[in-house]
Amino acid sequence: MNVLKEPITDQNIILKLIPQRAPIIMVDTLLSFNDTKVLSSLTITSDNMFVQNGYLTEPGLIEHMAQTVALYTGYHFYIQNIPAPEGYIGAIKGVHIEKLPKVNMQVQTEVEILQEVMGVTLVKGTTTLNGDIIMTAQMKTVLKKEA
Secondary structure (H helix, E strand, C coil): CCCCCCCECCHHHHHHHCCCCCCCCCCCEEEEECCCEEEEEEECCCCCCCEECCEECHHHHHHHHHHHHHHHHHHHHHCCCCCCCCEEEEEEEEEEECCCCECCCEEEEEEEEEEEECCEEEEEEEEEECCEEEEEEEEEEEECCCC
């Protein structure tokens, strides 16, 4: 069940949910959120640093998935009025990319949380374009420990 009343598109709120800053912001909408899944989207712009020859590159798709995980974690903290923690990609496996999206297209990524333990989150992600699956992967993210 989606706990959001409506999608979050306000970029000021999105920036509170993720630790990334320009020019590496790879999510622009939080579409859906619950305890085990999150759905985000990104409209690809020509000035995106991961765009080459009019297409979003493979690293851009992977970063979009990673930031979708960051949205999941960040929203958990946001509803508790705590700043989003920094994190990083710990591991990626099973990446399968079918197609690269073009500029002005919108991709959506659904991330299913498989396991969360001590700041480590294991997820399965699926990215779609116009309803067609263009990427699947498993990813492990790790929250940065406070010094």
